[in-house]
Amino acid sequence: MEALRVEFATGAPRLWTAGDMVRRGLVTTVSSPAGTAAVVGWAGPVRDRLAGARALLDAFARPGCEPPLPAGDFAAVLVYRDRVLLMRDRQARIPLFFRESGGRVSAVSTSARGLGSAAELEPRYFCRYSTGNLAQPHTELSPFAGVHRVLGGEVVALSATGWMRGRTRRADDPPAPVADGCAPARELRRALEHAVGRRLGRTVACHVSGGTDSTSVALLAARLLAVEPGGTGDLVLLGGRFDRGELAGERPYLDEAMAAVRRQAPGARPVIVDADDVADFDDFLHHAGDADEPHAHAFRAPFWSRLHAAAAELGCDTLLTGCGAEPVVDANPFQLHALARSGQLREMTRQARIRAAASGQGVRDVVRTHVVEPALPLAAERVARLVHRGTVLGGLGPFTRPPWLRRGFARAHGYRAAGAAESRFVFGRTPEQSLYDAANYLAAPDPLSWRCARQNGFFLSHPFLDPEVVATMRRAPAEATFRPGRPKALLREAMADLLPPGIRDRTAKIPFNEPYVRGLRSHGDELIDLCRSARHPLTAEMFDIDTLCQAVREARLGMGDSRSWDRMNGSLALVVWLEGLLDGRAPAPGAAVPVSVAS
Template identity: 30%
Template sequence: MEPPEPVRPLAEAAADVRRALDEAVAVRTGPGGTVSLDLSGGLDSTSLCFLAAARGEARVIASTWPGRDPADDDLEWARRAAAHLPGAEHVIWPAEESPLVYEDLLRVDDTLDEPGIGVMDRARVLAHLPRLAAMGSRLHLTGIGGDHVAWCSEAHYHRLLRTRPLSAAARLRGFRALFHWPYGPMLRTLADGRSYRRWLAGAAAGLREPAAPPVAAALGWGAPPRLFPWVTDEAAALAAEALAEALAQARPLGPDRGRHADLYAIHDTCRVIRQWDQMSARAGLPMSHPFLDDRVIEACLSVRPQDRVTPWQYKPLLKAAMRGVVPAECLRRTSKAEASLDAAEGLRRHAADLQELWADSRLARLGLVDTAMLKDLTGRPDSPELRTAVLYSTIACEVWLRTLEPSAGGPQR
């Protein structure tokens, strides 16, 4: 699929976005029966629930997993939405029954074609699917993808600063206040005019350097690749060699940073949910993701980036598209829950499983990681170093290597 030029004003494109999303839902509800949908309380899943309920082609079950964080207001917003849903059954699962991040990593036996960080949330993603299937659901719809198509990357402002300097500068000041970007790295990133290939070459030369500040990823070509301290020198040499070989053919996904970042985010998310889809089908209830249908992506990417991403309003495109479909009360939400508390609690509760992973590490057998460092880090689950997902990619590779073994339950390769 060739992405469209992002030139359409929001007011002109909103109806087309609504139509594309409605058609994506219709394809899934048209056969009738019962379908289930996530109803997190966020705008993405809420929009799909109202579109599905309005069509009346299938019985709708709206499914809500409350977060464990007392500050998480998703449940409140899910209840508000459910109160307006005609004929839908709202199921609220007990928060304490929600599996935590890192649960059941030692028992993952899905045969996957590549490592994926989705295994970290595998237990959480699959937990309610057998229950929904028992209630009659033949398909489960998620709001995944809304963050990637209805919103877009702030990196578009690298180009907009050159083409619309006054309005871009004002919005960049707003983003700086919103995300606490320091001036120095922000200005250096905005002044950086390197091509994608030159940027990647520079990143390949700095694999052992400290992680770049978040603003470099937000406004640049992406987060420069970095190696964690527990990656061995042998693995670092292999990574540098692979990047050097890739440089000859390296091409951005789009003509500028913003369009490259948007497409990269979509591709990256699809790699995760492709594996979740394989897992969910095996669990007895297939999942589907209307926001990631081609026509929905095309409609959203056709909109001007300054109309999709702004520091003053969250997801203005989806709000405009859903006006008259989703109650105004639900469109007024300005908060967004995040699951850092659940992840931290999962690390504390399942630290022993991680220690067992490192005790007989397949990555270590290959000479790729220092397990002493990993054991020390995961033995301190409250360490500030673990507040972000620094372990995810390493764990994903370790778990994947184990699933390749015949004893993991998959076919021998």
Template identity: 25%
Template sequence: MSGICGLWDLRGAALPPDPLAPVMARLRRRGPDGAEVWQDGAVALGHASLVTTPEAALEQLPLRHGDTGCVITADARLDNREVLLTALGLDRAGGVIGDGALILQAYLRWGEDCVDHLLGDFAFAIRDPRRNAVFCARDHMGMRQLIYTYQPGRLFAFATDARALVTLETVPKRLNEARVLDFLDFQLEPVDDEVTFFEEVLRLPPAHCLMVDADDLRLRRTWRLEPEQPLRLSSDAEYAEAFTEVFTQAVRARLRSPETPGAMLSGGMDSGSVAAVAAGLLAEDGRGPLPTFSGTGPDVSRLETRLVAAAMGLPDIAPTAVRHDDLGALLPALRAWIDDLDDPFDGHMTMIAAVYITAARAGVKVMLDGVGGDTAFSQGNVLRHALAERRIRDIPRIARDTSLETGRRRDFWLTFAQAGWGLLVPPAIRRQRTPLTALRDRRREHRHIEQSLAAPELIAKHDLAGRRARLVAHLKAHDLDQVAHRAAGMTSPNMIVGRERYDRTAAAQGIEPRDPFCDIRLLSFILSLPETQLFREGFRKYLLRRAMAGRLPDAIRWNRFRDHHGYDFNKALFAASPDLGHAVLSCHEFTQRMVRSDVAPLLCDRDNAWNLGLWSRIVFLDVWVKMNRH
């Protein structure tokens, strides 16, 4: 991971000396290993380097191509370097070719279609003087970010994060009240792929590129996860072997680093699978052990605590436990992180921040995780799809699997009842909302809005009900067939905003996160699998569980239920921060206008216990507003 930025005066006026200085200062924590700026007339590009690949140590960005004058700045790790080197006819003996240089050569060969040839995590911008244009692109799954602002005929500017971008005097600094409403509602984080907390400052969506010239900005999608030929193998063992091969390839690609990478390790299947495979590969290469970092606690009666302990016994790892009951040494850094949040939504990432802080202090620059595991194995509503495809014989199996998963025998018969409704009632009737259903939905939405933290004026001004309807439309995948529905789940907006949170939280500590479950080769493979490899015998991720036999403890492999220590870390942080308490915190005037005046009753539950989940939203918003009060 590195930080990138750029500025272009579209009127053609020469920029003043060092025009990106404030942006580069903010990006320094993303890229502490060096900073460079290229400037020519009305255009400037910047790069703050975090050396996380062997080639990055020898590549200086921004990089200019002598013959064409094209210049690139890039935050990138390419996983198909050998394929690109061969396709581009580049001489490996001519010296080390960095990933930025490879992307520039791809652009010179294929133009805007260069993105179709890139595999990995990337965000980049190329100044092309031949077209008097700037071309920007972002990777398929949104592992790297690119934030931009565009004022037609006047200005185009971009940076890796929004708070860096708005340090420029020419960039609008108006807080986006609609996004504040999203935060106070909290469910609205993925309402669209572009909005930020600043008006006229936008996120380039994943799998998109843009081309801007003196007259126009054009945005287009570059990739969509599409169904491939279904995979049909003769046994579970063959499926497990094929999956292990692709999964190992995805993990190995993310081990490319000058130093030994680290890994997050919870008590679940996803991070455990990544860590187990990565540890084995590093041991084979003589680069082990794999440093792992686990958020946990002291209570062994908690299932998650016991599962984390089991995971920390994996071979070829060097485990570190980060405990929520022992944050003393981490508290100053955690408070510094809270007081300087890139985005209010990130405040709830206390456990993840504690893990990244601990890893950074251990000298780790690259951290593997398994955040995308749940969406990678997205299966959708298996009963609905079975009915749509008239697979009547599958209904008993689905009913049995559902009851095994939930542990409730009644769900076996409920599944049959739902199947009967789906088979006997015509689709036109099933799709109709009865007056009773419509009334129930309206009441539910009314209750939600009544209990919102947001001030009534804010709710009315930005139409909370309308934004919630937009969210439903944005997430909707109900009218797709089963495979297309799974593809939509793998790339869901919820997944994207989650990855962006991890990116910002890691960047604050100078760490690059890498997720093998976001490898599009792996996603394409999983999408080709039959449904029975995803959900069987009451177990989701059935194939992953089988593939990890002998690598993960059975207590983890066959566990259906998950606990989580994240809330414990939030509680510990607030308990150790009296100045964030309700009776002490003095909210900024802006926060007071955004939050309803009669909020106090909402902050206590029926037992008069303090609702930290709601109060912490107010705190995180207020801290962020104070930091950005300009």
């Protein structure tokens, strides 16, 4: 989707924005004597997008200054008299790309497809994509040759005529010191309230599933809106209801969560969407084929798009989720790795035994998962593949080459280096720190939100992935976060006065497996036929189609695990995406509005 575009064809930057997105408040443009800024999303509080865009323009107005990037979900282009700056927030929610050749940028856009040529693809990107679900947002490569991604937290400086001047990454701010006597739970509550408050718009929708995470966000949004003078915000509670199957067991928790939020904000409007007939892979050709770049989670788009459409009908301008809480506010399992790395083997063993007893695992399993595998991720996966010989999906983790990716293609285009880079990103030198960076991309992949923003009128936003919340959890001591048998103990303590008892005390949630199983049973033959009939030449060059089809058959039988299924789902989405290039199924662009650049 092209929300903004900059071209340097005439020697000076020319800026366009999507008119309908400007009217909906999704794109904000401001000008001053210093220059012009176009901000997609929001920098600073959602409700004051204009002030946030002005502050961003003013902060970078002086050449050579390197101010910190503000909180928010945004991509921005700042056009000054002597230079152009491209930037994204550290969480990298909004995409931004540039087309470059010989050190000169010819165009900038939020759409990689809008800048690239379907006849000139970048094979290295497809190797990196095939390593797993985290690859896309943190690699510079795009699917198209010569088109590069502005990375999260990065500022790209160009001359006024498009020549590259430099690229810098803004490091995360160091965690602020904890106030004396301030309990970790109180710190988390304050950080989460700030994160939710920054994301409140005029009409706010909150996902409510009946879990601790989404209910906490909705309760804080309701509480903050209730104390506003004059009640300046409306609240919509958005939930998907299943009346059949195992997910029907979530219905009582959904009802309890809705009732608790409405006690805080009686005017909140519950919107319950019937989802019994939704299955993963419904309309897969549309959800995977029309994306700007391959969308590994396109298989789950039918459920989310139905919920988001309901929010759009009510005119919501922000939609908050509970995504990210699982890895961010739960006890960090890689603390075991830190203990082993520092030689505290006795303490590591003691904590591993406690974790094993709480989770029903063996001590060896806990140590292997949280100590050995992070230290030797590629070797651990190769051993697992040897142990699980005989099936396509058995032992397939997030890094090693999936058996359907042809060895020759992988060797020619750097799959080994891509797998190593991905493992370093996920675990890094200190896995207990890398967990939060990886969680940002794993917990909330929302290309669907981006692709549908023009018609829906909002972007998704995730308070648990706010930098302040992540920094708060990074400095929380392990003894405060780890309570055996009580996941997310610190969040439960922080929200104890608001969470209803049934949700506060539950320790397990029904997994979202049923729509996936139903989708594979309903569409498995279609997916196999789709692979066998694929026309794009790169599909046959990359994939052994028979092996990929065998993976689909095994998944239908319940073989493999969630990680191996994710690898298969991503490859299927790539097959459909390449077919979309042949058919020219790019989304119709909105009307472009030229923006006068201050001079």
